[in-house]
Amino acid sequence: MAVSLRPLQRVLARWAVRGTAVLLVEVPGGWAARAAVERALVERGWRAASSPADADAVVVCGTPGESWGEVLERTWEQMPGPRARASVSAPSEVPGALEGLAASLLDDDAQRADAASRDLVPADVENGDDMHPAGLDLAGGEDDLRDGLEMDVLRVPLGPVLPDWPAGLVLRTVLSGDVVVRARVEVLAGAAARRDSADDARRGDDVARRLDAAAQVLRLAGADDVAARAVHLRDAALPAGLRSLSPRSAPSPSGLRSLLTSSRGAGAEEAHEVRGEAARLRGRVERSRVLAWALREADVATSSPTSGAESDAAQASAPGDLRDVGLDARRRTRDDVRTLLLGLLDPDARDDDPGRRTRAALEALPERLVGVDVVTARLLVAALDLRTDALGDDDLAAFAPRDDEDEDGDEADGGDAHAHHHGHAHG
Amino acid sequence: MTGAEATSGWAGLLAVLVLGGVGVTGAFAVHRLTAVAPRGLTAWPWLSGWHPSEHALSRYHARWYPVTVVFLAFDVEMLFMYPWVLVVADVGLSAVVEMFVFLGVLLLGVLWAHREGAFSWQ
The missing domain is CATH 3.40.50.12280 (Rossmann fold)
Structure with a gap:
């Protein structure tokens, strides 16, 4: 048989x-x-x-x-x-x-x-009971960031194996519903001996990497066709040394593939062409109403353009309606995402010290994500174009993975959000 | 003639059932016989490469008060409007005024539910 x-x-x-x-x-x-x-x-x-x-x-x-x-x-x-x-x-x-x-x-x-x-049932799955399904504890409530309804609080790590996510980044979030209450940043580093090879990769490929980050944001926002365009441009912008894969001769619907193959070797012309295409793509993103809607550009009227961080801190510490803080943080972050996205597609923008920029962004990230929902958080992380391979040894030490046991130590990081306690539930 | 037509109709239905049954059984049999592990794999929820630390049995709060008010505002409103439609022509203006006062009261509930965010899903 x-x-x-x-x-x-x-x-x-x-x-x-x-x-x-x-x-x-x-x-x-x-x-x-x-x-x-x-x-x-x-x-x-x-x-x-x-x-x-x-x-x-x-x-x-x-x-x-x-x-x-x-x-x-x-x-x-x-x-x-x-x-x-x-x-x-x-x-x-x-x-x-x-x-x-x-x-x-x-x-x-x-x-x-x-x-x-292999075991088709993992060895650590237990039978459990009602209060411990599969041997896991039930999620517990916590004083709520939003409205005092005490939704279950979950510890959810984001990364490193996650599409459209920076390499090696682990964001250990504490979620209330879909809203980030606290977050901690860790970076899983590449092997030390290999890290210097990132240096040559870093030299000529800045345009390509920013187009790649833009494609990730666009994919997360659901604009797959624009994202595919950005990916084509990224491949055309790659320095020749990184493009050792020979494209097959299969005909491609996009003219960019032919651009990629025909102008190989004509570096300057090609770079010029890519810049022009990137600028065109930027205009397309800027004009797209659907993208503007997805990134909620119109809703940002609530946050004043000048006093960004100060007014945020003031709002976050006011004992008023915390749900509004959450909604406000979400809107503000989505607007940041759009600004960052347009910046990524700007062919004239320069990124002189990606390592330092990434470190600063990673340090600011936990605070920035408080009150933001998971989807917006992923959009923001993608739009920040975090170059974990540009981090030095001391940066990596600062974001080294820690054991889960000191989860309580997180209270200090997110203490601000935690201090607000709505004693009364609705009704 | 009609008897023959009826028979052919039943025959068609029977053919569809038999063919469908054979098709489904065949697909299932092919799966059982060719899959490397027909039993399938039990896996933990996927958390970007990490083990879940707790089970999320009741993650979302249903927010009963806004839900109740929205139900009352729309469903009960309809409930009262059905009999009202039957008599409104006979009773006249006073019935119209009463109904719209009633609708106005319910609308306050809708406005409250709106303020509570019952209509903004995120």
Whole structure:
């Protein structure tokens, strides 16, 4: 019986591999590799996965440091079979790695052996009871940031394995509903020996990286077509050294692909062309009513343009309606996102010291996110264009991962929000 | 003639059922026989690579007061308007005035619910 099924299994596997979903994990320093994998996915007709359950394969871009071990292992455990993994640290390794993934997914015997040898139910899932489903404690209430209704408070880490998210960034948030009450920033660094390779990547690719960040914001905002345009531009803007992947000769609907292939070598002309296209894209984003609506440009009238931080602090510490603080923070942040997005698409903008800028942004991030909902927080993080690979050793030490046990220590960080207590519920 | 038509109708239905049943069973059988692990994988909720620290059984508050007021304002309003429609022509102007005073009172509730954010989902 099993023998006769072989041809059917092979046909199904080959059919499935044609649309392989690949989960991308970007380690600090793996930017160029990630961009190359994304390009190769498009060329193969594969797609990027949004989570391990959605993925057939996982590709780690860059060289992870020790702090990544647990995260990568858990990601692998959560992938249903057939599954395959690869790791690339340079664009030139990408075609071989993807070939390897396809071969591994097609190797039916190995996939069956893998499925037979693993626990299909994780070892740490307990039976639990009503108060401890699967052995987990129930979420508890906490004095509420919004309106005193004491919604359950959840500790939700965002990153590092998250699409459209800076490499290695972990944002340990405490959520009340969908609103961030507190947040703590950690960075999972790349392997130390590899970190200097980020330096050459940093030299000529600033335009490309800002276009990449813009594409992430646009994807998160749901503007997939504009995002795809930004990705095309990013690839055209990549320095030739990072573009060692040869684009296949397959015809592409976009004229930019031909731009990418034809003007190869004509560096200055090409850069000029990319700038012009970026400016055009910026105009398109600026004019788009849907994007303006999605980023709630019109709602910002409440916050005064001049006294940004001061008035925010004053509002946040006023004992008034905390729900309004939340709504206000959300509106303000969405407006920031739009401003940042237009800045990313500005071809004349310069980013002289991304390391210092990223450190400052990371330090300000926890306070900035209080009262902001998760979606807006993700938009903001993407729009900040955080370059975790540009951080120095002392920066990384400042954001080193800590054990979860000192979660209580967070109270000091987010104490401001916590101090407000609505004793009375509605009614 | 009509009997034959009825029979062919039933035959068609039977064919659809049989074909559908064979199709569904076949797809299920192919899945059972070809999947590397037909039982499927049990996994923790995906938290960007981390283990969940608590279970979110009741994350969102339903906000009963605004919900109740919105229900009263729209549903009960309709409830009273059905019988009112039947008599309004006979009773005349006073019935119209009374109904709109009633609607006005309910509208206050809607305004309150609006102020409480019952209509702004986020």
